[in-house]
Structure formats: C-alpha cells, structure tokens
Amino acid sequence: MTDQGGAWTDWVGREQEADDLLDLNRARALQATLDDPRAALGPGDALPPLWHWAYFWSMARSETLGPDGHAARGGFLPPIDLPRRMWAGSRVAFPRLPAIGSDVTRRSTIKSVEEKAGRSGALAFVTVEHVVGDSAGPCIIEEHDIVYRAAAEKGAALPPGKPAPETAKWVQQVEPDPVLLFRYSALTFNGHRIHYDQPYTTGEEGYPGLIVHGPLLATLMVGLVRREHPAARVTRFSFRALRPVFDTRPFTVCGAPEAGAAHADLWVTDPDGFLAMQGDVHWK
Numbered sequence: 001m002t003d004q005g006g007a008w009t010d011w012v013g014r015e016q017e018a019d020d021l022l023d024l025n026r027a028r029a030l031q032a033t034l035d036d037p038r039a040a041l042g043p044g045d046a047l048p049p050l051w052h053w054a055y056f057w058s059m060a061r062s063e064t065l066g067p068d069g070h071a072a073r074g075g076f077l078p079p080i081d082l083p084r085r086m087w088a089g090s091r092v093a094f095p096r097l098p099a100i101g102s103d104v105t106r107r108s109t110i111k112s113v114e115e116k117a118g119r120s121g122a123l124a125f126v127t128v129e130h131v132v133g134d135s136a137g138p139c140i141i142e143e144h145d146i147v148y149r150a151a152a153e154k155g156a157a158l159p160p161g162k163p164a165p166e167t168a169k170w171v172q173q174v175e176p177d178p179v180l181l182f183r184y185s186a187l188t189f190n191g192h193r194i195h196y197d198q199p200y201t202t203g204e205e206g207y208p209g210l211i212v213h214g215p216l217l218a219t220l221m222v223g224l225v226r227r228e229h230p231a232a233r234v235t236r237f238s239f240r241a242l243r244p245v246f247d248t249r250p251f252t253v254c255g256a257p258e259a260g261a262a263h264a265d266l267w268v269t270d271p272d273g274f275l276a277m278q279g280d281v282h283w284k
Contacts, residue, residue: 008113008124011078016108020055022047022100026187030054033183034219037227046097048226049234050219052132052140056106057189067204069191078113080124082148087214088125089240091143097233098132098139107131111143121150154206161243161274164267170224170255176212176247184216209246217245217253217277221266224255225281232262232283239279245270255281 027041030051060071070085098104111127125147132140182196193200194211201207218239225232245251249271257264262284268277 008078008080008115011110011113011126014076014110016076018056018106018108020057020104020106022052022055022098022102022104024100026054027051027100029183030187033180033187034223036223038230041100043101045100047100049094049097049222049237050092050215052098052104053215053219054187055104056132059189065191068200069193069197071191076108077110077126077128077146080126080148082122082124083151084149086147086149087241088145088147089238090145090218091236091238093141093236094139094234095137095141096139098134102134104132104134104139107133124148152206156206158243161270161272161276164254164269164273164275165256165265167256168252168254168267169257170228170264172220172224172227172253173250174220174253175250176210176245178210178247181210181212181216181247184213188213188215207244207246209248212245212247212251214241214277217241217268218279220253221255221268221277221279222281224253224266225264225283228255228257229283234281234283236282237279239266239277241277243270243274243276245276251276 024041024043027047031041058071064072066072107130109129111129114125116123116125125145128144128146130140130142130144131138178196178198185195190213194205194207195213196210198210201210221239222234222237225234245268251271252269254269255264255266263280263282266279266281267275270276
C-alpha cells in the first residue's frame with residue numbers, strides 16, 4: 001500500500017452531512033431482531049443506545065458496489081487500496097437520547113488517517129467523528145474507528161487470542177444464524193457479503209462461516225444494561241473489536257458491573273473462550 005505522498009491524509013477534515021427520520025417501524029423491526037425484552041416501542045420513546053446505527057443509510061447505487069458488496073473506495077472516505085475494511089471500535093457519548101419520530105441530522109468529519117505495519121501486513125486506520133442532533137442540539141457524539149487491511153490467505157488460522165475474563169455477573173448466550181445476520185444487514189443497509197452470503201464468505205474470503213457484525217455485537221453488549229437495569233440511562237460506551245465471531249457456534253455476551261458505581265466492563269467471549277470484543281459502559 002502507498003498513500004501516494006500523503007494523499008490519504010488530505011482527507012482529514014472532510015465533512016459530510018445526512019438527514020434522517022427516526023421512524024418507528026425501523027426501531028420496532030430492530031427490537032424484534034434483537035429479541036429485546038421490553039414493551040414495544042412507541043412514538044416519542046427514546047431511541048435505545050446504538051440503535052442510531054440503523055439509520056443514516058449509505059445508499060450507494062448498485063453499479064458502484066465492489067465485489068464484496070461495499071461501495072467503491074473514494075468519496076467521503078479515502079480510497080485506501082487494501083481489500084478488507086472493518087469496524088475496529090467506537091467511543092460514543094449520549095448527552096441525551098433522541099426521540100423516535102424526530103428528524104435528526106448527522107454531521108461526519110474525518111479526524112485522522114494513519115498507516116501502520118501489523119503482524120499480518122499493511123494496515124490503515126481512519127477515525128471519523130459523527131455528531132447526531134435534533135432541533136434541540138447534539139444527542140449522540142461518536143468516534144468511529146475503521147481499519148483497512150490486506151486479505152489473509154484462505155483457510156489461514158486466526159492469530160492467538162486473549163482468554164476472556166471469568167468474572168461475568170451478566171451473561172447472555174447468543175446463537176447466531178443467517179437469519180439474524182441478514183435482518184441486521186437489511187436494517188442497517190449493509191451490503192457487505194461476509195454477513196449474509198455464505199458461499200462468498202467461505203469460498204472467496206476463506207472464513208469458516210458468516211461473520212457477525214461488529215456493531216451488532218456492540219449493540220448486544222449495551223443491551224445487557226437494558227436487561228439488568230431497565231431504568232438506567234446509558235451516558236457513555238466504548239468498545240474495541242479483537243477477534244471475529246462466526247455464525248457457526250454460539251457466543252456469549254458478558255458484563256461485570258462495578259460495585260457501588262454506575263459502570264460495567266463488557267465483553268464478548270467467542271466459542272473457544274477468547275475475547276472477541278471488549279468495552280465498557282457508564283449510565284446514570
């Protein structure tokens with residue numbers, strides 16, 4: 001990979017704006033997809049944390065999509081010439097939650113572009129700030145980390161993982177399947193084939209199964225707070241993706257609340273006992 005004399009860093013500071021309506025049907029469809037245990041959402045209810053990822057669709061024309069289902073490189077994001085693009089993590093603050101049925105605007109700014117060398121080869125990291133607001137001002141402030149990497153050899157084993165903690169007090173086992181991944185892809189208008197096209201994922205990219213979306217894992221992590229403390233209002237959440245999770249076996253979403261504090265460590269344990277995702281959440 002080459003950045004052509006610093007051309008990728010020329011994208012730093014680029015901005016983009018999008019408008020959307022937080023429609024009720026999409027929120028209820030996500031609630032059904034996640035098997036959310038609370039009563040059906042209604043107009044004016046607060047949109048649950050991280051459910052804004054089901055809005056602000058990137059609606060690229062089909063003719064512009066690459067072979068993996070992603071939109072062609074360039075445009076708002078820099079045209080980094082590495083084939084695999086993944087959601088590496090986010091840091092999200094919720095000054096307040098927007099109401100279902102409200103009109104919202106998302107202002108996105110590229111904050112940084114960095115090239116690095118990893119164990120598997122060249123890497124590039126792009127950090128984008130998203131500020132979601134309504135007529136009363138900002139509701140959600142997010143820093144979103146995107147990683148670009150070279151394709152691995154087909155059938156290559158995953159690198160050694162870090163054992164997950166054994167201190168969980170909150171535990172939810174999830175049995176992923178193609179229907180769950182397809183529905184989440186549809187609700188987020190995500191055309192990346194690794195989440196729903198099994199022949200492509202195993203044959204072209206060499207993975208053992210469909211990959212569970214990183215944002216879906218993160219949403220399930222925050223969902224533990226909704227399950228364990230229904231009255232709590234999440235104020236901050238961060239996560240890092242460490243290892244892919246596939247639809248071939250169950251995984252576990254875990255939490256360890258801090259005694260006497262409105263805070264919990266969260267993580268996802270893969271079927272082999274390794275950390276797949278790690279994060280923390282604050283509420284009040």
